[in-house]
Amino acid sequence: MTTPEAAPLLDIRDLRVSFPTDDGVVHAVNGMDLTLARGETVGIVGESGSGKTVTSQALMGLLKDTSATVTGQILLDGKDLNPLTEPQMRAYRGKKIAMIFQDPLSAMHPFYPVGAQIAEAYRVHNNVSKKAAATVAVDMLGRVGIPDPKRRYSAYPHEFSGGMRQRAMIAMALVCEPELLIADEPTTALDVTVQAQILDLLGELQAETGSSVILVTHDLGVVAEVCHQVVVMYGGVCVEQATVADLFSDPRHPYTQGLLASMPSLAGRSERLSPIPGFPPSLLALPEGCLFADRCPKTHLVPDDACGTRRPALTGPVGHPSRCHLQTLETAGEVVR
Template identity: 55%
Template structure:
């Protein structure tokens, strides 16, 4: 695989008044050129910290204790702030969760979209504004030319998110990081933004890292999915493998908590308990206290990754040769049956989920 980005054994901590929080604990990830990688997990699992570390946008109390972030072979961990300023926006860009806090209320949209281009490419104001217009049309802002001189408050929430996407894409970056970009939007606008990102990726050929707590959001967007829990990757595979052949009990819980058109129950499943305190990470499997399938070894030893295919692996002792057979939740059995009987492709995932 031609990897554009490789994260190797990334370990990040935060110094707090209570002590050192071990937020990221030995993360390994890969991103191929032109693919969409979704990183999913509950709040506090380490998704956003991992993504922000790629651009070195961590808070002042954060420390990258070890590991590498290789972008086109260069280790970004070793880059100075000046070197990162030349990469941010130009080669790696980010879309944040709340578009209103990402936009300057005192600047026109045209100037904000063109700003990054003028900084990185040193082109004239007129040429930059022309390219800003092209981007606003690409993200489907109505009457884009007329609205170049409008201010953020004059746009709807969905339009502001499209503008933020235009700002991120103005230099045609090789990697686009989307950190929960649809959370603040209603379901209809959310679907439009996701479809827009898919269309833009086809046109611009950028690689996308999509951060979300909701597996359903990335059902028909991601090529591969990495599931995070307590600062670690616990399962990674193609979208098809994660949605229809999940193997980690945490992934089972995330999928079981998603509503589907086939679900006749009014109540959704919820994973019991809470994530662990990363001031003092647990000794064994971090998911052990919340795992109804846990064994004695889970409390004593951290599980290694077990490979299920060239693209699919999961860190759970349930995959060890000596592990007892277990019966997963009914929703997971249904997915396994679909996977085995129909061999669903990734294009069928969204339909199956009722999205």
């Protein structure tokens, strides 16, 4: 029996998200499973449209009261968040689970000072006065590296630089010390130097608070630097999951191999990068077989046109499964990689 200490903080089971549109139903997430241990950092990677951000929004309950259909279980500390109503979810959002959005300028209210917005986020979950909340907000601005936090408390979002806005967004997300932090492309719009500072800051604050982190990104270099586990998404499903070391040294899914081959290297290699040909599948009409089959260079290795007619399961070694028919054949001893 699993002990309470060993129980995961987050356990996602068969998460599915779809949206009705004029053209049909968009199947954005198609059976996502993910387990996150306490204090762990998991990176979710994949091309645009693979389902990374929609998964994050579903975890935060941001799709409630919308036209989206969300099924499956989102177990946070054993509590399923999916059936909760929007008012019920507000008790968790910010206190137990928080999010750093990709664009802090659009995530913050332009008419209110940055410090006041952080203080308000703190007061929602803590019965304190405005003065006490303001003190906490100033302290938090200082902790995330905002210079002269007392003066900056009264500044508006447009008066902050891009890096400072991202730091303020981190302060707002962490002010209540949530157990789970979701960071959705937190460094995309930042230059390399500021990006490194933000990643270091996240690591330091995670060590202080003990939070678990889900890092949504397209940057495998960032994942290699800060994550413990990696989930590779394609077509709304996980196609490979492994530790950072295993994924980079032994990528098993052809899509993961393609992503790594398209990365520039600091080793000074002279060969050209190898982009993945083609386009991701339409989420309006998913193919019957493997979602990656039309772009995969290895379908000829699988007999009976299985790639085009049958959806592969997530199988393979414990701790490093992949969703590929080649993996299934290897597990059965029918093919040698």
